[in-house]
Amino acid sequence: MDQTSIVEVNVEVPIAVITLNRKEKLNALNKTLYLELYNVLRQLEANKEVCAIIITGRGKAFSAGADIYEFYNMDQQNFAEFLNTARMVYDFIENMNKLVISAVNGYCLGGGFELALASDLIVASKDALFGFPEIKLGLIPGSGGTQRLTRIVGRNKAKEIILSGKFITAEEAAMLNIANKIVNNEALLEEAKKLASDICKFSYNAIYNAKRAINEGIESPISTSLSFEIALTINLFNHDVKKRLESFIYKRK
Missing domain, CATH: 3.90.226.10 (2-enoyl-CoA Hydratase; Chain A, domain 1)
Known part of the structure; x- marks a missing residue:
């Protein structure tokens, strides 16, 4: 430093x-x-x-x-x-x-x-x-x-x-x-x-997109913000999320 x-x-x-x-x-x-x-x-x-x-x-x-x-x-x-x-x-x-x-x-x-x-x-x-x-x-x-x-x-x-x-x-x-x-x-x-x-234990990409949904959504009508939220969430649903879901399910078992 x-x-x-x-x-x-x-x-x-x-x-x-x-x-x-x-x-x-x-x-x-x-x-x-x-x-x-x-x-x-x-x-x-x-x-x-x-x-x-x-x-x-x-x-x-x-x-x-x-x-x-x-x-x-x-x-x-x-x-x-x-x-x-x-x-x-x-x-x-x-x-x-x-x-x-x-x-x-x-x-x-x-x-x-x-x-x-x-x-x-x-x-x-x-x-x-x-x-x-x-x-x-x-x-x-x-x-x-x-x-x-x-x-x-x-x-x-x-x-x-x-x-x-x-x-x-x-x-x-x-x-x-x-x-x-x-x-x-x-x-x-x-x-x-x-x-x-x-x-930071969580997905960096999810953290950033949560920021985007909140920061950008608050400036828009709620109907627009809800559509933006859905679009971001769909975009996040990928192989990494599937692996996290699989890990969660097997831990529960």
């Missing part, structure tokens, strides 16, 4: 761990980090031995959000490019053929919160804090935050979180279905790995 990079990668098949490594900046997100993260994700996407990716942050934060010092020197065109780069990364995470788990430690704010929301599952430490403070700067979440949060917590709660700029605790995040699991701080990475290992 290269600990000099701002995006560290450690692969222990079938799990890859990505660590954001700007701890002196609370893992603030700048364009360089986004592009490096994107390149790492693309490499892992192509690795057929990797089933799950865990994203976490080094130090006291998962990510405190965008690097506002970089913002200060941007014009509107540069700012638009920055937001579109962030969106490119988050959309890629959401649509990967891998399970993506965000292991959230400490601050998970702004763009960091958007990154976590783009993942499939969130495991949070007890000291995790989530929020969108953009409103305090005269901005709004601009790379998926208003849309992904609303789809999880509902319209009114999303408005409350975004318009107030207040932080929510790990416990509140779990109650709102933002976080899937809350664990002790020191156990965060191991618990995320355990969750990934439990899921």
Whole structure:
């Protein structure tokens, strides 16, 4: 693992761990980090031995959000490019053929919160804090935050979180279905790995297609989504499934 990079990668098949490594900046997100993260994700996407990716942050934060010092020197065109780069990364995470788990430690704010929301599952430490403070700067979440949060917590709660700029605790995040699991701080990475290992015991192809059915289906009328679900399931019914069925039947006997 290269600990000099701002995006560290450690692969222990079938799990890859990505660590954001700007701890002196609370893992603030700048364009360089986004592009490096994107390149790492693309490499892992192509690795057929990797089933799950865990994203976490080094130090006291998962990510405190965008690097506002970089913002200060941007014009509107540069700012638009920055937001579109962030969106490119988050959309890629959401649509990967891998399970993506965000292991959230400490601050998970702004763009960091958007990154976590783009993942499939969130495991949070007890000291995790989530929020969108953009409103305090005269901005709004601009790379998926208003849309992904609303789809999880509902319209009114999303408005409350975004318009107030207040932080929510790990416990509140779990109650709102933002976080899937809350664990002790020191156990965060191991618990995320355990969750990934439990899921990766199953067919990688089935995991990916379940993601597709849920992610794409929620954007469509239910009749369209049901047809898409059936098509994906039929496509999965192959020799590998027959072998699993045979194994299950003979175990029962």
